[in-house]
Amino acid sequence: MNETSNITSPIRVIVADDHPAVVKGIQTYMERDGHFQVVATANDTLMLAEVIDSTPCDYIFTDIGMRGIDGESNAIAFLRRLSWYSRRPKIVAVTIISQGQMLAGLIQLGIDGVVDKRDGLDCLPEAVHMIAGGSRYLSPSAKNTVDRFPSSTPACAGVLSRRELEVFHLYASGLLVEEIAERFGRSTKTIATQKRNGMRKLGLDSEVELVEYMRQIGLV
CATH class of the missing domain: 3.40.50.2300 (Response regulator)
Known part of the structure; x- marks a missing residue:
């Protein structure tokens, strides 16, 4: 049928x-x-x-x-x-x-x-x-x-802010957090926080998961 x-x-x-x-x-x-x-x-x-x-x-x-x-x-x-x-x-x-x-x-x-x-x-x-x-x-x-997603973990379809997305793009291009901070004229702590917040929004717990996510969306 x-x-x-x-x-x-x-x-x-x-x-x-x-x-x-x-x-x-x-x-x-x-x-x-x-x-x-x-x-x-x-x-x-x-x-x-x-x-x-x-x-x-x-x-x-x-x-x-x-x-x-x-x-x-x-x-x-x-x-x-x-x-x-x-x-x-x-x-x-x-x-x-x-x-x-x-x-x-x-x-x-x-x-x-x-x-x-x-x-x-x-x-x-x-x-x-x-x-x-x-x-x-x-x-x-x-x-x-x-x-396979743990029922005890909150579900969240995350959306990165414009700056968080820019940080991800530059990180995917191979720049270190310190180099991204210098490019934006921000402190290393600020850029690290934006990167960490972006990962949290997307449910990414490790650098390995971050790299895999960036691969999936075509950044690497």
Whole structure:
């Protein structure tokens, strides 16, 4: 049975990702059998906000790693605001990020589904099928990540400030905290605090986890 056979077609979808190949791949896959129509695409969070305002849709498939509207490190602040509206499209986060605290935080925000990009495009119609039935969807890898996340640890979908993101970028480029401090004309203690606060927001407990996160979002 087709995953979407009990859903009226075509289902209107907006696809947002800052990698054009990802957008094209999702659009081609979703439109292959006529059950879905990609009514708009976006390559950053600001464009996503604009097309949501102008284009009626049923589902949004969106990356969370795109730069935020006000220079935040990701699209989560926007998605948080969008999730507050009772009459809104269903939101499916499509991400390479596999941090337990962040994925659990997305669920806590009310995001309808999370698809790990490593799980393949067939998870997208499956997500629609489950969400339409009233369930929240996690792709296999996303579910595994969330299931391993300690229930005693607070979930948080973190958003770095503009300066915290700048510090992460420079740190990823190979600069030491002392060198970053000199570049910004700040004390080493201030930069170290911004780096530590950024790690806390993202649920990163060690340098190893920080490097892995930066690798996932393409900084290294």
